[in-house]
Amino acid sequence: MIARGLLALRSTHLRGIARRLGWGVGDQAVSSLSNFLVGVFVVRSLGATSFGAFALAYLTYSFVLNASRGLSTDPLLVRFSGAEPGVWRRAVASSSGTALVVGVVTGLICIVIGVFLPPPLNGAFIGLGVGLPGLLLQDSWRFAFFAIGRGAKSLVNDLVWTVLLISSLVALEASGRTTVLSCLLAFGLTATVAAAFGLLQSQVLPQPREARDWVRDHRELGVRYLLENTTGSGAAQLRALALGAIAGLAAVGDVRAAEMLMGPFLVILMGVSQVAVPEASHVLVRNGPRRLRTFCLILGGGQAVAAALWGTVLIIALPDGVGQLLLGPTWVAASALVLPVTIAIVWGCFSASAGAGLRARGAASRSLNAQLVSCALYLGGGIVGALVAGAAGTCWAAAGTAFVGALVWWYHLRRATAGDPAPAPLPVGSALPAGMTT
Numbered sequence: 001m002i003a004r005g006l007l008a009l010r011s012t013h014l015r016g017i018a019r020r021l022g023w024g025v026g027d028q029a030v031s032s033l034s035n036f037l038v039g040v041f042v043v044r045s046l047g048a049t050s051f052g053a054f055a056l057a058y059l060t061y062s063f064v065l066n067a068s069r070g071l072s073t074d075p076l077l078v079r080f081s082g083a084e085p086g087v088w089r090r091a092v093a094s095s096s097g098t099a100l101v102v103g104v105v106t107g108l109i110c111i112v113i114g115v116f117l118p119p120p121l122n123g124a125f126i127g128l129g130v131g132l133p134g135l136l137l138q139d140s141w142r143f144a145f146f147a148i149g150r151g152a153k154s155l156v157n158d159l160v161w162t163v164l165l166i167s168s169l170v171a172l173e174a175s176g177r178t179t180v181l182s183c184l185l186a187f188g189l190t191a192t193v194a195a196a197f198g199l200l201q202s203q204v205l206p207q208p209r210e211a212r213d214w215v216r217d218h219r220e221l222g223v224r225y226l227l228e229n230t231t232g233s234g235a236a237q238l239r240a241l242a243l244g245a246i247a248g249l250a251a252v253g254d255v256r257a258a259e260m261l262m263g264p265f266l267v268i269l270m271g272v273s274q275v276a277v278p279e280a281s282h283v284l285v286r287n288g289p290r291r292l293r294t295f296c297l298i299l300g301g302g303q304a305v306a307a308a309l310w311g312t313v314l315i316i317a318l319p320d321g322v323g324q325l326l327l328g329p330t331w332v333a334a335s336a337l338v339l340p341v342t343i344a345i346v347w348g349c350f351s352a353s354a355g356a357g358l359r360a361r362g363a364a365s366r367s368l369n370a371q372l373v374s375c376a377l378y379l380g381g382g383i384v385g386a387l388v389a390g391a392a393g394t395c396w397a398a399a400g401t402a403f404v405g406a407l408v409w410w411y412h413l414r415r416a417t418a419g420d421p422a423p424a425p426l427p428v429g430s431a432l433p434a435g436m437t438t
Contacts, residue, residue, distance in 0.1 A: 030158040031142070034165050036263045038187050041169050043257055044328040045178045050120045051330065052249030053180050055256035057124035059240050061135065063233040064106045068136045070226035072098040073143035075218035081147045089204050092144045094214040096206035099140035103133035104208075121249075123181030131188010137206065138191045141198030153201050161194035224364055228371050235375040239382035239394065246383075247390040250333075254391045257330050258337035261318070262345055265310040280360035289417035292357050296413060300353030304346045311342025333391070340395035347402035354409035363416040370412045374405030 039058070043051040076095040080088055110129030114122045138161060145154040168186040172178045199205065215222055244252045283295045314323075315338055323331040351374065358367040378401050385397030 034162045048250040048253040052253035053120040053124040057128045059237045066229035068102040070229040074225040075221045093207045094210040096140040097208040098211040099136045101211040103136035107132035127181045127184030134192025138195035164190035231375045235379040251391040254333040257334035296353040296357040300350040303349035340399040343399040344402040347406045350406040351409040354413040366412040377401040
């Protein structure tokens with residue numbers, strides 16, 4: 001009877017994990033699909049040079065997005081997950097208002113910078129700047145819904161955005177008005193419409209006036225998350241800028257095209273990351289630090305195998321016309337970069353799983369230390385690789401530094417579970433290791 005009860009509890013627990021994982025993967029799949037579609041559309045319609053400008057704007061968007069999450073939605077997830085509806089609504093009003101303020105400020109900065117840049121970079125940054133407020137507000141709704149266990153609403157919101165985005169890209173193609181500026185305007189303005197739909201879904205009005213109080217009240221989390229979230233995307237942005245200066249915008253476009261092909265796998269990685277830290281926390285509480293390391297090793301190993309298999313599929317299948325269909329003329333250069341990009345992501349899976357363990361352990365200083373070291377390796381190696389061999393050199397350097405970075409992350413996880421006192425766990429909100437973007 002007791003055994004039957006335990007089995008029932010375990011079955012219920014596993015179903016709960018599967019359900020949360022399903023919403024996380026599904027939502028991330030739709031979100032990544034919209035990013036992938038606009039990238040494929042630009043590279044096929046405008047070529048490698050314009051796609052290089054798009055890639056720099058997209059990396060800037062990723063950097064700003066991670067900064068916004070660190071200040072707004074990561075503290076929301078940590079402190080208000082599962083909160084009472086009234087408490088949740090007040091917290092979401094402040095966190096979404098913070099995201100909106102970040103979007104307006106950074107959007108204006110991008111527009112001003114874009115005015116002084118040469119084409120096609122000027123259109124890329126002006127288009128991004130116009131859309132940033134809506135992009136960041138839409139993203140804040142996703143995490144707000146996950147915080148209260150309403151992942152279905154997040155998925156619906158992303159579906160609305162994706163349908164609007166596809167429709168706008170088709171209209172651009174039909175009208176013959178496809179430019180970097182028009183593509184990024186479509187990307188940002190359709191997200192703004194989805195953000196407005198999020199207002200109806202949540203019945204919460206963002207309060208930008210409360211942004212200052214929100215950041216102040218959660219500064220011990222926000223500052224730490226801001227640093228950890230932005231160092232990875234910042235290193236990727238700086239590496240891309242260096243590659244563009246050394247080898248040209250076309251090289252930046254080739255690298256981004258190769259990374260885009262790993263998008264379907266990164267959907268799984270990002271979806272799993274939304275439940276990895278809470279599940280790691282449960283393992284730590286139930287089974288202790290040693291089992292936590294085992295859990296992280298199994299998690300990272302499983303994801304690494306999946307990444308390797310997906311990379312193998314790309315290398316075998318895409319040369320048979322599929323790669324040309326997706327990327328057009330850019331496929332020839334991008335295809336040579338698939339192998340090193342795959343290797344880098346394989347090692348990055350182990351870094352991500354170790355990061356989940358460090359978050360579950362509450363080892364904030366060790367997590368930030370590992371992120372800073374791995375980012376420095378990634379950026380330094382990427383610049384040296386670009387100087388030596390352009391796009392191929394920077395990708396192979398990233399593969400090598402990802403291996404060293406994984407060792408750094410696991411060193412800190414081992415130390416954190418071998419005798420360090422255990423601070424309070426910090427749940428979901430971890431950034432991917434350096435260079436891993438969707």
